[in-house]
Amino acid sequence: MPDTPFAPVILGNETGSFPHSVLAERHPAIIQQVRDAFPYGPGQRRELDELLASCTEGTIEPLPADAPDRDLWQGWGLPAYTGRSWYDVPWLWSESWFYRRLLDAVGYVGPGAWQGIDPFRPFKRAELDAPETDAELAALDDLAGLPEEERARALLHGSLWGNRADLGFRLSAESAEKRDPAPALVADDGDALFALLPRTGAGTLVLVADNAGRELVPDLLLIAHLLDQGRAARAVLHVKPHPYYVSDATTADVVDALRRLRAAPGAAAGYARVLWAALADGRLTVRAHPFSCAPLPYADMPDDLRAEFAAATLTLFKGDLNYRRLVGDRLWPPTTPFTAVTGYAPGPVAALRTLKSDVVTGLSPATAAALVAAEEQRWRTSGTHALIQVSTSSSSSDLESQ
Numbered sequence: 001m002p003d004t005p006f007a008p009v010i011l012g013n014e015t016g017s018f019p020h021s022v023l024a025e026r027h028p029a030i031i032q033q034v035r036d037a038f039p040y041g042p043g044q045r046r047e048l049d050e051l052l053a054s055c056t057e058g059t060i061e062p063l064p065a066d067a068p069d070r071d072l073w074q075g076w077g078l079p080a081y082t083g084r085s086w087y088d089v090p091w092l093w094s095e096s097w098f099y100r101r102l103l104d105a106v107g108y109v110g111p112g113a114w115q116g117i118d119p120f121r122p123f124k125r126a127e128l129d130a131p132e133t134d135a136e137l138a139a140l141d142d143l144a145g146l147p148e149e150e151r152a153r154a155l156l157h158g159s160l161w162g163n164r165a166d167l168g169f170r171l172s173a174e175s176a177e178k179r180d181p182a183p184a185l186v187a188d189d190g191d192a193l194f195a196l197l198p199r200t201g202a203g204t205l206v207l208v209a210d211n212a213g214r215e216l217v218p219d220l221l222l223i224a225h226l227l228d229q230g231r232a233a234r235a236v237l238h239v240k241p242h243p244y245y246v247s248d249a250t251t252a253d254v255v256d257a258l259r260r261l262r263a264a265p266g267a268a269a270g271y272a273r274v275l276w277a278a279l280a281d282g283r284l285t286v287r288a289h290p291f292s293c294a295p296l297p298y299a300d301m302p303d304d305l306r307a308e309f310a311a312a313t314l315t316l317f318k319g320d321l322n323y324r325r326l327v328g329d330r331l332w333p334p335t336t337p338f339t340a341v342t343g344y345a346p347g348p349v350a351a352l353r354t355l356k357s358d359v360v361t362g363l364s365p366a367t368a369a370a371l372v373a374a375e376e377q378r379w380r381t382s383g384t385h386a387l388i389q390v391s392t393s394s395s396s397s398d399l400e401s402q
C-alpha cells in the first residue's frame with residue numbers, strides 16, 4: 001500500500017493517547033497478572049522485571065542469535081528498530097514485540113521445562129468455564145426453529161459481538177440503531193457477506209480468528225452453520241502459532257473450545273458434532289501461520305499466505321487487531337472507503353470487529369458525524385460499536401481520489 005501522508009502510522013508516543021496507555025499501563029499490568037497467575041521461579045521473575053523496565057523506559061534489543069524465530073523478526077523490521085524507544089516505533093510493532101519478549105521471559109520459547117506453557121491459559125480457561133458461556137450456549141436452542149437465513153444472521157452477529165466477549169445473538173442491527181443516538185453497528189455489509197456464501201456454495205471460507213474463549217466459540221458455531229448448510233464446502237480456521245495479545249486463540253484453544261461445546265447440553269453439542277466430523281474428513285482445517293503473529297499489516301503478507309487467501313471464496317478477519325492489520329494501523333479519515341484500503345487483498349475480504357482502537361474506515365459521513373456528536377472520540381475505543389465490512393474487489397483508485 002502506498003505511504004499515504006493523510007493517514008499517519010500510529011505510534012505510541014503521544015501521552016494521553018490510547019496507544020500510549022497500552023504501552024505505559026496495560027503492558028505492565030499484563031506482566032503483573034502473569035506473575036501472579038504462575039508459580040514462576042527466580043529466573044523467570046527476574047526476566048519479567050527486566051521486561052518491565054525495557055518496555056516502559058528502555059529500548060528495543062536484538063534477539064539472541066539462537067532464537068528460533070530470529071530470521072522472521074530480522075525480516076519483520078527488528079534491525080531497523082533496535083535501539084529505539086518502544087514508544088517511537090509503530091505501535092503495532094511494539095505491541096507484538098511485547099508479547100514476543102514476554103514469551104521469552106516466562107520460558108515459553110525454551111528450551112526447558114516451561115517451553116510451550118501458555119502464560120495466558122488460566123485467563124482463557126476461566127472465560128470458557130464461566131457460567132455466562134453456559135447461558136450463551138443455551139441460547140442456541142432458541143435458534144433451532146428459525147428459518148436458515150435468520151439463524152445464519154444471528155450466528156454472524158454472535159461471532160461479531162463475541163469480539164466484545166458478548167455472545168448476545170442479536171437478530172438484527174435495526175433494534176440497536178433505534179435505541180441509540182449513535183448506531184451500535186456503524187457499518188453493516190451483512191447482506192454482501194451472505195451473498196458471497198450462497199447455500200449452493202462450493203468454495204472455501206477462510207476465517208482468521210481473534211480471541212479464544214467466548215469469541216472463538218461463536219466463531220466455531222458460525223463455521224459449523226456455514227458448512228452444515230452448504231454455504232461453504234470447506235473452511236480454514238487461522239489461529240496464532242503462539243500465545244499473543246493475551247487472549248488470542250491458538251490450536252490448543254480450539255481444542256478446548258470444541259471440547260467445551262461437545263460437553264454442552266442441547267443444540268450446542270450438535271454444532272460440535274458437525275465441527276468434529278468436518279475436522280476428521282478435512283473439510284475444516286486449522287492453520288497456524290507465522291505471519292498471524294507478525295507485527296505488520298496484511299498488505300505485507302508473504303506469498304504463500306497471499307495464495308491461500310486468493311483461493312478462498314471469502315477471507316473473514318475477526319476482531320480489532322486483525323482489522324488494524326487488514327486496513328493498516330493508521331489514522332485514516334473514518335470515511336476512507338474500506339474497499340480502497342483493502343485493495344491489495346488477493347480476493348474478497350470481510351471484517352467483523354468491535355471498535356477497540358482508533359483505526360476505522362468505511363463509515364458514511366452521517367454515521368461518522370453522529371458518532372462524534374454523541375460521544376466525541378470515545379466510540380473508537382469503547383468496544384460498544386461494531387462493524388461488518390466487505391470488499392469484493394481491488395480498487396486502489398478509491399484511495400487516490402480521497
Ligand SMILES: O=P(O)(O)OC[C@@]1(O)O[C@H](CO)[C@@H](O)[C@@H]1O
Nearest residue numbers: 022210211319320321322356357
Ligand atoms: O483484536 P482484539 O482482541 O479485538 O483487540 C485487541 C486490542 O483491542 O487490544 C489492543 C490493546 O492491547 C488493542 O489495541 C487491540 O487492537
